[in-house]
Amino acid sequence: MSTNSLHKSAVLGGAVKEENKASESDSGKKSGGEEIHVLQLEHKLESAKSEMNEVMEENQRLKMCLNRILEDYRTLEMQYKDVIQQEAKNSPTTIPTHQDHTEEPELIALSLGRTSSGNIRDERNKMPAIEKPDEVNEGLTLGLDCKLDVPKTLSQAETTSLNPSPENSSEEERGETRKNKAMSNAGEGGDDEILQQNPVKRARVSVRVRCDTPTMNDGCQWRKYGQKIAKGNPCPRAYYRCTVAPSCPVRKQVQRCVEDMSILITTYEGTHNHPLSISATAIASTTSAAASMLLSGSSTSGGPSSSSTTSNLNGLNFYLSENSRSKALLPTKFINIVILFTSDHHS
């Protein structure tokens, strides 16, 4: 995970040495009239050193982050196995298999890690057909992929179409305009139709960071596609779309907090269907871990309809809340997970 950063620091270190050599040889040959040049080189050396230190610090943070995630994963894995064993003991004939978790009502499932994108079909494709190689889709993609599973009454065919897999989510990204969706709502089955028929809830992760820059550098490439003045907040809300991969369904909203203008609220929606950069992976995995922790807690204490759950993990404050439109003016199809960065963890 952090090997690229390590490599980066190694390369940086090499560059520093090179410059150091150069400055030494220069100072030996040249006269005092070129001291300015030597000073410039020393200045560069200092800046390179500080940059290297920053990279090393980032490496340390990423390592710690990875360790935390691995620990969480192992803990959850153990708990999962225990639950399986207990359920198998209690009612071995009636308990559904856990691969088929769609039969458990109100269960929130969060996937972290490999996502099998399946076949990205290209019906009604208006965008340039950029065929993604399978190995990209099968690569390690870290992202938030949360869903509320549907009640038992739904058929298997329906439940399989519910999963917000990249196949489904990418369908939104095939250049299909909302106009076309509206026109096709009566006939063809699109995401919106599915969502209307079935109460699938996608996760939205809000990251609140004290940040002076217009946007938080999260390692991804984004393209702005809209801006709105939201009610109750004079600061405009900007809408961004991930442009790392042409079919990536991930979007984010960026808005300043109305109470504290120095706080930047970045809301991520969707799952990346492409490999992420190191810093992006760190953020995605952190949010996923937080969401996993919170969702698992809330699902056992009354389900996601409960108002909110708060927790703390290594200096990060998390709370999970399902926004109802009347309260937060957000679509009810989303579960909103808010992450407060109380320390300067933003990249």
Place this chain on the structure above:
DNA sequence: CGGATTTGACCTGCGC
């Protein structure tokens, strides 16, 4: 000149 951003118009969902 191509890609990114801006911005007004339009669509959709929800509450009354």
Place this chain on the structure above:
DNA sequence: GCGCAGGTCAAATCCG
């Protein structure tokens, strides 16, 4: 049914 607000589109504009 109407109005409002959020979200998206796409033409115009900007910028490197």
